[in-house]
Amino acid sequence: MASFRKRQGSWQVQVRRKGAPLVTRTFASKSDAQAWARQIETEADRRGLPTDRKALDQMTVGDIVTRYRDTITPTKRGAVREEMAIRVLLKHEIAKAPLSVLTVGKVATHRDLRLKTVKPSSINRELALYRHAFEIARRMWDIPIPENPFALVTKPKVANGRSRRLEPGEWELLREACERSRNPHLLPMVEFGLETAMRRGEVLRLRWRDIEWTRRTLHIPKAKNGHPRTIPLTRRALSLLQELKPAEVVLDAVVFPTTEDAVKMAWRRAMGRVSLPDFRYHDLRHEAVSRFFEMGLSIPEVALISGHRDTRMLMRYAHLRPETIADKLRNINRPT
Template sequence: MAAIRKRQGKYQVQIRIKGSPPLSRTFSARADAKAWAREIEGDAERRGLPMDRRVLDTLTVGDILVRYRDTITPTKLGAVREGMAIRVLLKHGLSKVPLSALTVSRVAEHRDQRLQTIKPASINRELAIYRHAFETAQRSWGIPLAENPFALVTKPRVSDARSRRLEKGEWEKLKAACLRSRNPYVLSMVEFGLETAMRRGEVLRVRWRNIDWEGRTLHIPRSKNGYARTIPLSVQAINILMRQSNAFSSSENLVFETTEDAIKLSWQRIVRRCGIVDFRYHDLRHEAISRFFEKGLSVPEVALISGHRDYKMLARYVHLRPEVLAEKLARLSQEGS
């Protein structure tokens, strides 16, 4: 039970729960003291076990992130990228906040500060890391958190839908700039992405053993959404792979023996060199998926290639050109006449 007494103008709360050391804390307002007492007692009742919440005074947000980075992040497909993101999060003032002082309002304040320098989509990715780290701390590590403030804070609205495709003449500029790149793999990767709609990370993980030359398919053991898929390869995609085969030495080898960081840097230089504005590497996936539909492939066929399990999400990648559809309608009219 909780006992509240006033001392020197402040309110001291002491809580005794059977099987747990006594907990105490001092507040300026009696209402805050009562609220804290109700929270502790309710938490102990819900969980059915006594908990020593003094550990929350000694652990910080950064401690949770470091443990998460060292134990959970390595098991993920995007471990390198998440590790880099957590390294950035550890530099923020929020990482030094004790868990006992962490509230939804504190998280909201941090969110608003970050919104001054980065976009809402980036904020939401950071909040997702925090949220999962604290869920893990609650469920698996026995950290006696009454709530997960990162799950309760309102996420900023994101309106970052992309519709960017290669305009007339841009592919020629892009290809020429890729040819001048010092990275010998970047052009083949770009061309392969346009033929397969594969993500950059998926292309970088392709190994020779994943290719079925006879069946003209490529097996992707694990994609971003965690599922495997096998995609058909066009004649052009096969030719691109054959160009790389002169470096083949083992079926375990990567087809494109470069790194994600190297490709990112090369891409930045390429688009700057050729003067193409607002065209990201991931827009190649939009371009490829749109081309598949313009060639007449059905929704299930394109979804099989792209790996989308939700047709609504697939629709976000489709940006058909009206002039292409006009030509198709004209052909159909001629065939029907």
């Protein structure tokens, strides 16, 4: 049985099990203490069951993550990005830890160390990768891991979603900075993103065959959520495509012949030339969604364009300006 006591701002937990010695640990939060206690109690309850402890002594966290990278990651749509993320994980000290000594407490310590250098949202993505790798190891690879400590550790709280939009005059600054870029595709990509709410990867994968000029639509066969969609195009979006259209169109050719790394580099350099505090490339999507709502489009109409299947998630992208709504209210003729 586990008992908890708060002392000097920390939580002390003691676990007693018949036939097992008293075990005590101290944690910064009660949730971490409870998770650790559950793991210790489970291990005590399972004592006597056949477990290949030698195998766990010889295998590390990094071994699990490496095997996951080599066998599971290549099957995913975002394989390249996940491989880069795993490259970072393998540099962490916890990657060297043998599975036999891995506990919720060790994972919590790792989490707290990472929180000193990266944001909670980044930590949660890392923990999700670890968690899935260990679940695969337990269920599919027959590795005798009694519990998944990455699933038991408490995730850090993430602040509310971003609400950064382009303020009056900032689009002109952004456009000028993009015009000065050595990558000729940066400015049309940025403006096209504002007109379509498409993600950077979706824009880069766009091919001429995906555009239906007569219907004024664009087909996105591969989206982040796995669901293809066809979106209507604004007048400016069509104009941009016409400007980019070569004399002889190769239907299978991409509209923006550049790479994601090249765009990231060009964006960073453009941001270094202009004063746009805390404005990120993905904020273009927030800006576009907000503009569509301000144009008067309905939730289903905006969701059709953005690809959101969850209304709550869509509303996290909508940041309407009160002054815009005030202008609309002023123009409404109310009956007297």
